[in-house]
Amino acid sequence: xxxxxxxxxxxxxxxxxxxxxxxxxxxxxxxxxxxxxxxxxxxxxxxxxxxxxxxxxxxxxxxxxxxxxxxxxxxxxxxxxxxxxxxxxxxxxxxxxxxxxxxxxxxxxxxxxxxxxxxxxxxxxxxxxxxxxxxxxxxxxxxxxxxxxxxxxxxxxxxxxxxxxxx
Numbered sequence: 001x002x003x004x005x006x007x008x009x010x011x012x013x014x015x016x017x018x019x020x021x022x023x024x025x026x027x028x029x030x031x032x033x034x035x036x037x038x039x040x041x042x043x044x045x046x047x048x049x050x051x052x053x054x055x056x057x058x059x060x061x062x063x064x065x066x067x068x069x070x071x072x073x074x075x076x077x078x079x080x081x082x083x084x085x086x087x088x089x090x091x092x093x094x095x096x097x098x099x100x101x102x103x104x105x106x107x108x109x110x111x112x113x114x115x116x117x118x119x120x121x122x123x124x125x126x127x128x129x130x131x132x133x134x135x136x137x138x139x140x141x142x143x144x145x146x147x148x149x150x151x152x153x154x155x156x157x158x159x160x161x162x163x164x165x166x167x
Contacts, residue, residue: 027053030042030053031053034053041053089166089167090146090164090165090166090167091140091141091143091164091165091166091167092161092163092164092165093125093137093139093140093141093161093162093163093164093165094159094160094161094162095128095137095156095157095158095159095160095162096128096135096137096158097128097130097135097158098130098155098156098157098158099128099129099130099131099135099155099156100128100129100130100153100154100155100156101126101127101128101150101151101152101153101154101155101156101162102126102127102128102129102134102152102153103126103148103152104152105127111152112124112125112126113125113126113145113148113163114145114148115145115146115147115148116144116145117144117145118142118143118144118145119139119141119142119143119144119145119165120139120142121138121139121140121141121142122138122139123138123139124136124137124138124139125137125138125139125162125163126162126163128156137162139165141165141167142167143165143166143167144165144166145163145164145165146164146165146166147163147164148162148163149161149162149163149164150162
């Protein structure tokens with residue numbers, strides 16, 4: 001069986017173009033090439049920019065870095081915000097740094113916590129990977145998990161809400 005060799009042509013970049021050197025059509029072509037050749041992750045870094053594209057094995061694209069984004073969206077008003085507000089009964093556990101959220105110690109094990117589970121102060125809730133270090137995030141409160149706000153393997157930002165706990 002011979003492997004298909006895919007060639008991507010370099011396009012000269014104008015010095016006037018100060019943002020990403022990729023446009024939407026080029027990214028779409030890259031995704032199509034990845035799908036047709038069974039490639040699930042590609043990372044490219046240039047002098048002034050970088051691009052990482054991941055696809056799960058079902059072919060759904062995941063872009064873990066904020067380097068490529070759709071057109072900016074106006075910020076949501078306070079009433080539309082999906083970020084939970086803390087109260088005396090509800091406490092929000094936030095990410096202590098930028099990284100990747102993992103709900104379980106490994107892909108073949110059960111999640112640390114799920115909605116409805118009672119947790120104790122100091123109990124591990126998840127792992128946040130930052131710079132190739134796996135950091136266990138422990139609960140600051142004893143109570144019941146009311147909501148898990150992020151998906152497994154989702155990139156998270158500093159201070160991003162991860163869990164809501166009813167104390």
